[in-house]
Amino acid sequence: MSLKIKQDHARFKAIVRGKIKQNLRKFIQKGEMVGKQGKDLITIPLPTIDIPHFRYGAKQQGGVGQGEGEVGQSLGPGQEQPGEGDGKAGQGEGQHLLEVDISFGELAEILGEELQLPKIEPKGTDRIVTEKTRYTGINTVGPESLRHFKRTYKQALRRQIASGTYDASRPVIVPFREDRRYRSWRTTPQPEAAALIVYIMDVSGSMGDEQKEIVRIESFWIDTWLRHHYKGLAARYIIHDAVAREVDRETFFHTRESGGTMISSAYKLAAEMIEKDHPSNAWNTYVFHFSDGDNWSADDTRLCLEIVKERILPNVNLFAYGQVESPYGSGQFIRDLRESCNDDERVALSEIADKEAIYGSIKEFLGKGK
């Protein structure tokens, strides 16, 4: 019996997965998943997995209830559809919003499939994280549960033939104790690649709430994807206007300053951070910078490009720059970057006009499989 329901359960999960895929573009730009993440699971509402029926619209229908209260008193906002308790009899179900839990890993896989993202090949192995048990050979002693039947049989056959006790007309093989063979194993330390994401964001006055929301959503998906590839993932956050400083995640998404913009300050800080704490032989480093593309001066931009080329690129898997469109930005910076280092495999540039563009932008960033 258990098998039967497992099958139906798996079919249901496959349908859910398909639905998520179908709606991924919508989910990505909505940001409701960002808000709903638990520890390892995320809850996704799927409005249309119910089988449709001819049924009444709930709001006109109303219903009968029981309890205290005056006429005109509200039944409370949490009551999505109070009539359900009654109409639910038999197979006539009331409609309900289906919420499904899905793990980050699975979500990342769906994301990868849908966006056709290539798998990342981590570079540099270091930092032992797990021990892995592997079956490495065959032994003459061991627990019965690990007995290798085929090898045992072969061994017995070999012995019987060698000793002349094998009778081809009556091919019965009786293994002796000495014939028995067992699987043997070895525990090997499994090296896990360490990875670091450095998020940099321009928080000058021109980056408004909508722009930040875009960064927040996009960084959630980047996190999800990279976490799928690296067990241990560290993230550091840098905000900058005319000066740069490192902050925690919370501050990163909620700070608003009004100064000018000196991008070089942030790049300098990032470069120092990487050189000092995260040497490239041990770390897979990803730098994501979001800005509206307005830098203080051409001189500063020149300095930026220099830092990127000489100090950042040699140490990272990917340097990604996302330009979030704002009404105030000139958008010049992405052009400068494009001119000077677009050919570099490790550079990904993307213009993000609005929330709808997040989908494409993620593909541009992660599509290189670095």
Added chain:
Amino acid sequence: MRRFSTRSLPPRLADLEQEIKGYAKEFGLDFYEVIFELLTYDEVNMVAAYGGYPNRYPHWRFGMEYEQLSKGYEYGLSKIYEMVINNDPTYAYLLESNPEVDQKLVMAHVYGHGDFFKNNFAFQHTNRKMMDEMANHATRVRRLIDRIGIDKVEDFIDRCLSIENLIDYHSPYIKREPSSQEGSEETPVRGLRNDREYMGEYINPRSYIDDLQRKAAEDRDRKKRFPERPQRDVLLFLLDHAPLEPWEQDILAIVREEAYYFAPQGMTKIMNEGWASYWHSTIMTTRALKDSEIIDYADHHSGTVSMRPGTLNPYKIGIELFRDIEERWNTGRFGRDWEACDSLAERQTWDKQLGLGRQKIFEVRKHYTDVTFIDEFLTPEFCIDQKLFVFDYNDKRQTWEIASRQFKAVKEKLLHQLTNFGQPIIEVVDANFENRSELLLVHRHDGIDLKLDDARHTLQNLQSLWRRPANLYTRFDGKSVILRFDGQDHSDRKAEL
């Protein structure tokens, strides 16, 4: 499942079973043999996901049900105490981890259901070997899956399920005339005027009259609608007339049969739960309960019949209504004298000591369904006692709110909710709509609009079964429309039929 191995409750539970069964018989409950099985919570969730049947055809919605049930249990939101199947023998499930007092309560409750299944008239036509029938359905569908592939079969089941509520709930109880009377009547035709009877053979020769008759019949056929009268059992109509492949017909027939099997349970939800609750409470409080168990029993029982504001608990309203009837028939608070009495003092102390209560409720459980039950026994006093109200959605404030506590309003709303399962009445009226073999269904609008997006999706499924455009005549915001799906696009137009 364990059912197929030797079945045995642990000795302690087997003893309890005998004890409770004895009480149930003593009170006059009448049921088929009841077979209890002990399940772990995971097994309970599985069986419940299949609607109580250990053997159902494969379909993803059972998996969804299972996911929701197990999650509800994990989060401590819900727990299934009892499950019972209308079958001979009747099967019922006990949750292994329940304390003894709960097992007793569940058993008593189950005997109540068993009695109801066996005796209520709405169940008379149900298949009492449904356990086997469901297993047969499972085998048939599995074979189709092997032959045709799970994707196609499941997809087709989805479409059938989408219209499973379009059956005629009353058809098992009504004998309707056969709808087709081909050739059964001669059309009376008059030939040319003839005053002289002896000239008849010459003025209106036999061949001429035959000719006229044939023409008249053709004429009538052309005008005749197909189906001749609106057909409520849309599933049957499609089964008879849609261009389905044999395997599709097989599945549609299965879905239809199961829909009819479950229909009486939907039609008697309040009564059935009320009856079972009445009996578990009677048996427990007068016979089975030990002193030490009272607190746990009270806790559990009050959980069963508790009311969340804004919802109607069928257990609660059912048990209260049965008790109310018993009380009224014990004291004689019914009939002409009672109705005519307008002295409040007299009414309050009214007691004719008839003692007919028990007898009356047994009678009620036999001859009524929810609609007639509410229609006949809901009284204004009961509405006040039970604090019933009607609620509506207030668009301005965007909340649900109490709209009325008037007896008339409550009763009307309740009856409406219960009629046809609280689902819209929709019939096939024309299978050759506008002479283009399109399907036309009519929604008998009763003041409440359909949910539009669902209606469109369902129409899509109808179209795919009929393989020609499907139309639905209904009303939205007071305007008559015909929704149409032609296989590609949806369209709607204003129309009066």
